Amino acid sequence: MAQPLRIALAQLNVTVGDISGNLSRIQDAIREAQAWQADVVVVPELALTGYPPEDLLLKPDFLSAAERALSDLAKSVSGITAVIGCLDRSKDGHLYNTAAVITNRRVQAIYHKQHLPNYGVFDEKRYFAPGTQPVTFIAGGVRVGILICEDLWEQAPARVLAKRGCRLTICLSASPYHAGKVTLRERLFAQRARDNRMAIAFCNLIGGQDELVFDGASLILDASGRPLTQGCQFTEDLVLVDLNAQQLGLKPGSNRSVQPKDTRPSLPQREVDRLKGPAEVYEALVLGVSDYVRKNRFSTVTLGVSGGIDSALTACIAADALGRDHVVGVVMPSRYSSKATQSDAKRLAKALGIRCLEAPIEPIFKACLATAHRLFAGVKGPKLALDVTEQNLQARIRGNLLMALSNRYGWLVLTTGNKSETATGYCTLYGDMAGGFAVIKDVPKTLVYQLARYRNRRGPGSPIAESVLKRAPTAELAPNQLDQDTLPPYGVLDPILKAYIEEDSGLQTLVRASGLAVATARKVIQMVDRSEYKRRQAPPGIKITPKAFGRDRRMPITNRWPA
Numbered sequence: 001m002a003q004p005l006r007i008a009l010a011q012l013n014v015t016v017g018d019i020s021g022n023l024s025r026i027q028d029a030i031r032e033a034q035a036w037q038a039d040v041v042v043v044p045e046l047a048l049t050g051y052p053p054e055d056l057l058l059k060p061d062f063l064s065a066a067e068r069a070l071s072d073l074a075k076s077v078s079g080i081t082a083v084i085g086c087l088d089r090s091k092d093g094h095l096y097n098t099a100a101v102i103t104n105r106r107v108q109a110i111y112h113k114q115h116l117p118n119y120g121v122f123d124e125k126r127y128f129a130p131g132t133q134p135v136t137f138i139a140g141g142v143r144v145g146i147l148i149c150e151d152l153w154e155q156a157p158a159r160v161l162a163k164r165g166c167r168l169t170i171c172l173s174a175s176p177y178h179a180g181k182v183t184l185r186e187r188l189f190a191q192r193a194r195d196n197r198m199a200i201a202f203c204n205l206i207g208g209q210d211e212l213v214f215d216g217a218s219l220i221l222d223a224s225g226r227p228l229t230q231g232c233q234f235t236e237d238l239v240l241v242d243l244n245a246q247q248l249g250l251k252p253g254s255n256r257s258v259q260p261k262d263t264r265p266s267l268p269q270r271e272v273d274r275l276k277g278p279a280e281v282y283e284a285l286v287l288g289v290s291d292y293v294r295k296n297r298f299s300t301v302t303l304g305v306s307g308g309i310d311s312a313l314t315a316c317i318a319a320d321a322l323g324r325d326h327v328v329g330v331v332m333p334s335r336y337s338s339k340a341t342q343s344d345a346k347r348l349a350k351a352l353g354i355r356c357l358e359a360p361i362e363p364i365f366k367a368c369l370a371t372a373h374r375l376f377a378g379v380k381g382p383k384l385a386l387d388v389t390e391q392n393l394q395a396r397i398r399g400n401l402l403m404a405l406s407n408r409y410g411w412l413v414l415t416t417g418n419k420s421e422t423a424t425g426y427c428t429l430y431g432d433m434a435g436g437f438a439v440i441k442d443v444p445k446t447l448v449y450q451l452a453r454y455r456n457r458r459g460p461g462s463p464i465a466e467s468v469l470k471r472a473p474t475a476e477l478a479p480n481q482l483d484q485d486t487l488p489p490y491g492v493l494d495p496i497l498k499a500y501i502e503e504d505s506g507l508q509t510l511v512r513a514s515g516l517a518v519a520t521a522r523k524v525i526q527m528v529d530r531s532e533y534k535r536r537q538a539p540p541g542i543k544i545t546p547k548a549f550g551r552d553r554r555m556p557i558t559n560r561w562p563a
């Protein structure tokens with residue numbers, strides 16, 4: 001190799017279906033890489049169409065538009081090798097998740113993804129045929145191999161490339177975020193590099209797509225598995241690195257000839273602080289909200305602000321994602337709302353600088369109760385608890401008011417329920433579940449508190465009052481009501497939910513592992529199972545755990561297991 005191999009990884013925020021817009025972003029990234037005189041520029045998996053395109057892949061016009069865009073892109077690429085995530089259709093009609101190698105204004109090679117994930121949020125076997133052949137190319141005198149996402153998680157594809165003499169493997173990816181996944185990826189890819197004595201360049205998508213958030217954090221490791229540089233998390237980035245012979249795993253003495261001086265511009269020093277814990281989750285939620293609102297062409301969101309911690313955290317995330325001028329809080333007190341919670345709700349809105357509307361619901365509640373009682377009087381049969389009926393009426397009145405604002409002004413309604421509530425059904429269908437996007441739907445209640453304290457530490461100021469953090473959780477839909485009247489304490493509940501939902505533990509396994517009473521564990525499991533019909537009607541929300549409701553966990557509503 002005449003000089004170090006310069007690689008550019010362009011982690012992009014593309015939009016599913018926006019083929020022309022995605023093409024433009026890719027072209028901009030290629031031009032930027034050319035300005036740095038990179039040998040190779042890489043964009044993420046399916047960057048041209050966005051990921052996941054789902055049933056758009058069943059539309060012939062969509063496929064044709066993607067093919068035309070790749071052809072147009074190829075004509076504009078010269079002086080650099082570009083590896084592009086795209087689609088490919090065979091003559092017999094099979095569709096492939098593809099990486100196209102473009103140089104000298106032509107597509108020089110096509111690689112088809114071999115391992116198609118079909119678990120969790122992935123459904124690739126529904127659309128794609130698996131590839132069967134490895135693909136390599138030469139760049140800067142170095143043999144380079146290509147893999148796409150799941151291919152690198154498997155052992156065999158990298159091993160095949162190493163046997164074919166590859167010193168670098170490029171991996172195009174659209175790897176969805178969950179807490180801790182960055183560390184998991186780095187450990188796995190480092191092992192692949194060490195096992196095969198070759199460098200690895202992993203280029204990941206960033207951005208929000210419905211429930212999914214892609215975190216970027218692209219990574220380049222040398223042949224010993226040592227990280228050389230990484231991309232920023234949750235933001236677009238161009239990651240550049242020069243790979244010398246040693247980093248590519250070439251034997252000592254294989255590069256002894258006198259090399260010409262490298263006249264390319266020197267790469268800037270790069271330091272990226274990796275986010276951890278609540279900071280990482282918070283930024284994922286901010287990006288998820290920002291992209292869902294922006295990509296669906298909303299400009300303003302509205303939400304009920306109750307003085308509780310869930311609505312406080314949701315309001316903070318929305319304000320940080322969209323700016324304070326694009327968030328409207330609505331305070332809707334009832335006869336059961338305390339002065340303390342109402343004061344905290346207004347204080348939060350003032351601290352964030354968001355607009356705050358007030359709409360007491362008592363007159364509507366009285367009218368609804370009177371009408372409901374007249375309705376009930378004419379019905380014979382068993383009477384269930386009236387207090388639950390009254391509680392749900394209040395929640396549904398609030399949901400109606402928020403949806404009225406949405407209809408009138410085109411605002412997107414954010415719901416504020418957390419994962420613990422959604423899991424157990426401690427929420428009201430068509431009430432506090434009414435809205436367009438569920439920001440903290442996958443955030444357990446115990447993590448809600450951690451995120452709230454993190455947001456206060458981050459500043460500026462501490463928008464969430466200490467009284468909100470210390471107050472016992474309450475829905476304030478009945479006198480002296482506490483969540484703990486219905487649910488186990490969240491410190492007990494959340495570990496049960498994690499084991500049952502994310503790890504699929506059965507009752508006995510759960511009891512043995514936790515030491516909890518059988519009755520407590522059984523009650524929680526029953527609440528989760530009986531609430532599936534509610535979750536099926538809930539708005540989408542951001543995935544931040546390894547197994548979220550919806551795309552990840554798909555349970556039948558009609559279900560008698562366990563009996």
